[in-house]
Amino acid sequence: MSNPQQLRYSKEHEWLSVAEDGVSTVGITEFAANALGDVVYAQLPAVGDTVTAGETCGELESTKSVSDLYAPVTGEVVEANQDVVDDPSLVNSAPFEGGWLFKVRVTDEPADLLSADEYTEFSGS
Amino acid sequence: MSSNAPRLTALDALHRSLGATMTDFAGWDMPLRYGSERDEHLAVRTRAGLFDLSHMGEITVTGPEAAALLNHALVGNIASVGVGRARYTMICREDGGILDDLIVYRLAENEYMVVANASNAQVVLDALTERAAGFDALVRDDRDAYALIAVQGPESPGILKSLTDADLDGLKYYAGLPGTVAGVPALIARTGYTGEDGFELFVAPSDAEKLWQALTDAGTPVGLVPCGLSCRDTLRLEAGMPLYGHELTTSLTPFDAGLGRVVKFEKEGDFVGRAALQEAASRAEENPPRVLVGLVAEGRRVPRAGFSVVADGKVIGEVTSGAPSPTLGKPIAMAYVDAAHAAPGTAGVGVDIRGSHEPYEVVALPFYKRQK
DSSP: OOOOTTOEEOTTSEEEOOOBTTEEEEEEOHHHHHHHOSEEEEEOOOTTOEEOTTSEEEEEEESSOEEEEEOSSEEEEEEEOHHHHHOTTHHHHOTTTTTOOEEEEEEEOOTTOBOHHHHHHHHTO | OOOOSOEEOTTHHHHHHTTOEEEEETTEEEEEESSOHHHHHHHHHHSEEEEEOTTSEEEEEESTTHHHHHHHHSSSOGGGSOTTBEEEEEEEOTTSOEEEEEEEEEEETTEEEEEEOGGGHHHHHHHHHHHTTTSSOEEEEOTTTOEEEEEESTTHHHHHHTTBOSOSTTOOTTBEEEEEETTEEEEEEOOOSSSSOEEEEEEOGGGHHHHHHHHHHHHGGGTEEEOOHHHHHHHHHHTTOOOBTTTBOTTSOTTTTTOGGGOOTTSSSOOTTHHHHHHHHHHHHHSOOOEEEEEEESSSOOOOTTOEEEETTEEEEEEEEEEEETTTTEEEEEEEEOGGGOSTTOTTEEEEETTEEEEEEEEOSOSOOOOO
């Protein structure tokens, strides 16, 4: 598995895209999706919600367990991926693409986000 | 065991070459899933799945009084099991608490194989050994003597037939016969834990890879896939089958678990737990304890073991197993609930999922029954 070079990563296994007009896309990594197993339910933050870096903002439920979703940055949610709500298996089949979770207008980001290479080393993936 | 290192099955290298996600299960490193557990589950329901179950604990009991020993040590009437047949039964403590649920195969007039859950194999072995005192019978730990491979699902008879001359049509559900599969000596049993037709093959560990490969080759054209323990759990849950540590524990008797039918008071001789179980049986009749029911979600959040079942703001029970059901497409659970709320269709029942009360429908078990 390879972690796309253009993304940045949190230690809670979220990825964050380069901001366009101040808006970044957030998802979970392939490593995280594989660890979860089949995702069957995604509770995503709602449009207009403020999320805070490092705090929970939703949950992903898989066959075996439920996992908190952490916001990798602080900001206002401008879109949640309805396709994932309707078909959570997208998180498994395309974690870096169609399985993205939400878009956020970033107001603040932590200093410790990882590069692709750093995340690969961190996750052992 | 003195070492804490996980035990590996004879198929360990093969699982890794297939890219399995492994998990620790009762001290064994076992395949959790190879790809999508949902796809594995559906393959067993519609085609076939191949499982490594070598963690299960085989104990052989032999001797002129093997049957008498097992009748004394277990709650079932094991002496009445015909040669070549198998029986689902339990081993209880003197106070009636369930130590484990078991399948006992009668291999010969004076030879039985007891198959215990991996997590309880040592407990069962110790109890049988202790209870064998005074009987002309030998209890032998055969955990290392067998690998166990299961092929389950509607295509499994066809797959197995292509690899054996054994009379599979004459092999009924809960029967077992010695035979040869793909050139490998095997005890062929028509048992399983999936709610589908299928077979469990007990073979020497040194033959396990050869058998697995032959089953893979024969089954792949009809859709057989390797399956991990994750889908085994959702398959048994849909089939309403209890799992030790969840629906069955030492603090419950078989009557509390709705499985009083496995206790045979009418058998000859005394057996461990008889007096306590007789009391438990009357108690269950006069003043029913909680009842094991099925719950089907109206929403999409999944109940998990230990979650409270609620009605009118009060806790009326506890979830013992829960998972998203691939067949129903909804979350399902088994739960013990107060008898007043146990009837199918009882209104107003919910599960407390992290503080929010999600509505659930009470249904009779099982959730899924195969069309025969």
